[in-house]
Amino acid sequence: MITSNSCSLDVPYFHGYVETTMDALQLIYAARQGIIPRITRRLNHTERGVMIKSGAVFIFSVEESGIRRWTDGLLWSRSRIVGNFLVYWQINKHASGRGRYTGAEARNVPIYCNSLELSSGYKRGSTTQSGGEQGTLEPNALIKKTVTITIEGSDFHLISYYLSEDICNGRLKRPLSHPDVMELYMPPSIFRLTKFRVPPKIEIGPDGKPCFM
Template identity: 30%
Template sequence: MQQPTFSGIRIRTPTDAHVIFYAVIADMLPMVAHRLDIRERRFIQSGCVFVWEERGQSSAASGIERWTDGRRWGPSRVRDEFLYYEEKLPEVNADEELSSLMYVSRLVKKTYSVYVRTRAGSRKWHLVAYYTEQTLEQLLTVDDIAELAALRLHIPEGLFTTARLTKSRTCAEHAPSDRFARVGGPPMLTLSSPDSSPSPTATVSTPPSSATTLPPLKPEPWPLPYQTSPSAAGSDCDRAPQVASYRAHAPERLAPLVYLKSTPFPPRHPFDKDALRSLDGGIA
């Protein structure tokens, strides 16, 4: 039966997670080698921490494809490079006091991922920590355990590289450019060393030459107040519009009919009124 990597502890910061990872490298703590079975899942409780390696091209013979614990979780929340998941409890008809007790006693799953530099190449490791709001302050920390606290000063710099990218870094990597457009997509990023910034591979699919060409869209009935920068098109990172001299380059366009109908007409000139009266008299 597999045991947790550590029990009775809470992970506060990425540095705490790095200490646990380094303890696994030093063979002080065990790594989870395969998925938890039904029996092992039942022993998951507040304070359990698991470290596992993701199966990849460089670790095809070992590792786990994805983490499963047999529980239902809500959507993830990101905070300080951690992902948080709150356990979904079954709906029951309970009073307010019981509902409050169930809320603080439900599990919270906290995950953190890094790329580890090893002699066999870069590996992706994950840490999964469980706790409840009710027992969080009762759990030990890395600083409370002398053997783990002593490892802080011995972790080599650059050994761990976070697998989560910051928003600005993601924007810079996925922003379109002319160089990428010419070759059909950005270059493949390798994870051979933690010195290179790891990130998921992004590809841009280009339509084949035989693809059906759609007719151009009709122009808008009125000029746009701004136009978006070409570098921001198709990117979720920078949607701030840039004011441009639209009138100098845009073709002459008529105002929409709805606008004309809602605009009051200027008063007629007296000469025009006399001319209209003479026409009315001739028709009569």
Template identity: 30%
Template sequence: MVQAPFTVSSIAGAAMQRPTFSSIRIRSPTDAHIIFYAVVSRMLPMVAHRLDIRERRFIQSGSVFVWEERSQLSEPSGSEIERWTDGRRWGPSRVRDEFLYYEEKLPEVNEDEELSSLMLSTRLIKKTYSVYVRTRTGSRKWHLVAYYTEQTLDQLLTIDDFPELAALRHHIPEGLFTTARLTRCRTRAEHGVDDGYTRSGGPPMLTLSSPDSSPSPTAITPPSSAHVLPRLKPEPWPLPSQTSSDTDIANNNQAQQTTSRRVRVPAQKLAPLVYLRSIPFPPRHPLDKDALRSFDGGVV
């Protein structure tokens, strides 16, 4: 049993959020549970709020995000999100092996078969998985969102490529995670209702042991194991920094050199112009609007 999750905001203030993990594919619910438990164990961060425009640039093949759904039935921890938004258009969901799959909607270019084939092969696919986590403050609903493309799926790393993560497989307490879809199927079956994967209003009732004292929402109980869980080295996101300082550039180069032996990333291709033209412009920041209006006042 654990307390409220560890979050980036609890230690970094308003720092830019990065993916929970990068350059990895989630093959099964077991892989998802390992990522969840790594978040519980403070090895990986959780997304604490909706991604802004800058943070959405980290969405690419191999990016994995873990976030907590806001619920009216549980004590707030300060890191809940009402719903996941990534600024992209998605088709209807498909269910397979307790995962939901969404394909990115792209503009139609039927007149150019070669361009259409290229766009389909590089189209993002979103894979989601949800669980209820047993905590001392009640049951909380966590979500995992993984992105990949058909072209790069076989080139992404797996849990087995990271010994620190693979070692967690045998340390996850039984009953800590309950698949949200399975729980909802049972609830609807008891009421004689066919299952359709819809957004639930709150977590199910779980049997929780009574703690001796009320824990802090941002604290976390270390795993009940004699083994000390190591921290991931190098950091799981060898992504480019948004600053131009020499220190950040040096750190990025070192991280890329460390992971280049294992990550087989294909040559980056520019997105087709017809696709870029179809993407709506992001809304202008209110401060930018005020600045533009100040110039209008000086025109005679």
């Protein structure tokens, strides 16, 4: 059951970055419980211009919001599979005389600083074919990272935007810095873990309850 705590759309409900699958699980579960707000409708043109920036993280339920495909008005590279996530890089379609974007440029852009899960997944990741893009990779390109997690039959989408520079310089923090999110107990049984390419591991905690490692 979703607890009501929708987002006013003045600011994203969470400012930071999502590095691991556990980060995504914790944020989505917290949003479902009403601890942090959710997006309940599409952003309009003005809201997208103000809110789509490094550090913005959005979460929404398809059932509640009616949003089946997230749109932000920006032009992105082909998706790259990185662990359980899809990652995109912003490209500039109107850069003249700078050549055609082929995707090779994006492979040289760091996703995270010292990220074990995602840097290793990125090296192994495959490219999702979505047609050729015409344009060039933006300098210090904005990166978009997405994941869909199913809880008791309801799909929740997480969309995260960030600059690699902001992570390397410590300007963006993970959910670990939010005690109200981290202290929540997440019953693994409510998540459809079979949808993950790299399922999180589960163990029995000191209290005898199953928990994510």
